[in-house]
Amino acid sequence: GENVEQHPSTLSVQEGDSAVIKCTYSDSASNYFPWYKQELGKRPQLIIDIRSNVGEKKDQRIAVTLNKTAKHFSLHITETQPEDSAVYFCAAMKGGTSYGKLTFGQGTILTVHP
């Protein structure tokens, strides 16, 4: 099955700095890669996603890049703010009979210091 590795497990930055979280996946059939932000005790919230036919996507301070050949994708947050502090998860999804099933990375605890 699919395996998603996420690094780093913790990330501490100063307000205004950039943060980068990286993920690799194992199954080349995966074609959808969402990123979620999860606050303690809450549901994961989709912050950005990318499909395999696109190499990069940006939404204000957040961007995601995808390298299908290397099977890795990254989340970039610029101008970080204290409210960005949370746990971030990457995930991968295949189509076909696995449509809708998400395999998550291990998570990254992001702390943004004022």
Added chain:
Amino acid sequence: GAVVSQHPSRVICKSGTSVKIECRSLDFQATTMFWYRQFPKQSLMLMATSNEGSKATYEQGVEKDKFLINHASLTLSTLTVTSAHPEDSSFYICSAGPTGVYNEQFFGPGTRLTVL
């Protein structure tokens, strides 16, 4: 976006009892829903795929007789944890996506289960 609800949000039960968790899609129909489990400070792990009108599909290592799933309508899936034990204490989250909306899954708010 689409809305998924879960009930209850929190449940505390004694060891050996059964607990039922409901997952509802409020504004769309879902032929498939997914159940995840999240232990403290860990990631979400898929437990099973709930299929409307047919048997659920369980991930490797998940006991189907312990985690009973019923998907009787296009808007409701239930997860019953039978004979719960303290090691079943976890955060259970469901997800679903509207038919025709490519890929995006919408998560319920989760259910915190504590087994004493």
